[in-house]
Amino acid sequence: MAGHGITDEKEGAYYFLPVDFRYTDESAVKKQGVSMTDFRNMLANVQAMKSLILLDTCNSGSFAEAIASRGMTEKTAITKLSRAVGRATIVASSKNQAALEGYNGHGAFTWTILEGMKGKAADQGGKITINTLATFIEEELPKLTYQKWGYEQVPQKTLQGMDFQIGAQ
Numbered sequence: 001m002a003g004h005g006i007t008d009e010k011e012g013a014y015y016f017l018p019v020d021f022r023y024t025d026e027s028a029v030k031k032q033g034v035s036m037t038d039f040r041n042m043l044a045n046v047q048a049m050k051s052l053i054l055l056d057t058c059n060s061g062s063f064a065e066a067i068a069s070r071g072m073t074e075k076t077a078i079t080k081l082s083r084a085v086g087r088a089t090i091v092a093s094s095k096n097q098a099a100l101e102g103y104n105g106h107g108a109f110t111w112t113i114l115e116g117m118k119g120k121a122a123d124q125g126g127k128i129t130i131n132t133l134a135t136f137i138e139e140e141l142p143k144l145t146y147q148k149w150g151y152e153q154v155p156q157k158t159l160q161g162m163d164f165q166i167g168a169q
Helices: 028-032 036-044 061-068 072-081 108-120 130-149
Strands: 004-007 014-017 050-055 086-091 101-103 127-129 156-161 165-168
Touching: 004 061, 014 028, 014 061, 036 061, 050 061, 061 086, 061 156, 086 130, 101 108, 108 127, 108 130, 127 130, 130 156
Parallel strands: 050 086
Antiparallel strands: 004 014, 086 156, 127 165
């Protein structure tokens, strides 16, 4: 997903702001935004054994933190599953950082993903995996944003389970 996101200052919770979001008062974010609870409920219905979530919004690091910090029961279940499945989240920025826009018609994070998927994130065998893509983004995004804007945008990741292939060169 790409768009606008915000970390609620009081709760530290991430909210995705849909295109029709209109700020009216402090309660607007909670009323109109897509909360972590909303995301968890939607993602719980995804039956895929391997998944990748990419989020190109400001403050998206709080989304990655919330995905990584689960209750003990949930962590135990995830540990048991992680040998066979892959769950990955890569987000554009830290929990209190902007995600920069306007790089060749895209957000800088999205541009970096596209370049990685075109083959720049491939390993020596030509495979693009979750780990090679995450490493490529971690290395390239801060350099790209610093060169263009003098600001290092630092992506965040949560990789669970086994690495899996998502493309080839």
